[in-house]
Amino acid sequence: MYYVKSEKRSMTICKKCFLRDLAEEDQKDLKKYLAAIKPNDRAPEALYEERLSVCRECDKLNEATCEACGCYVEFRAYARDSHCPKKKW
Template structure:
């Protein structure tokens, strides 16, 4: 059985939808720290079209769990030199 050199690629390290929802429900995601739902959905859609998104959750550029970081105002797309979130980030701040 071949194993991946990337920890995040192995089944035992994959983040479930339940885990993501539990994180988003935590106090760290107070409304004043989060982008509006419309901006959140736009960010997610932009990431879904990115070739650097792995398994629908993980950014291969920064290693972040996109459904989590896309919710936060202070976060930006980590794609070097070409943020996919662009104007969406500035509208939300």
């Protein structure tokens, strides 16, 4: 387990965790940033989940972040026209 500091408190996150795996109160930033992507620019739900399932198994996933690009994978996968920097999706 690893520890990520937030402004308010420390929270525990594992190497293979996504932000959505955190407690509900720790997901506010995730929900805010996903909501900022216009509906027409969002990946369909099935595609989003398919992308995240690939990320979950990837050795570049580290504490919700892609080590290849530095993005939170949930944000990267949510954008319709996005792509994996390692061409896995």
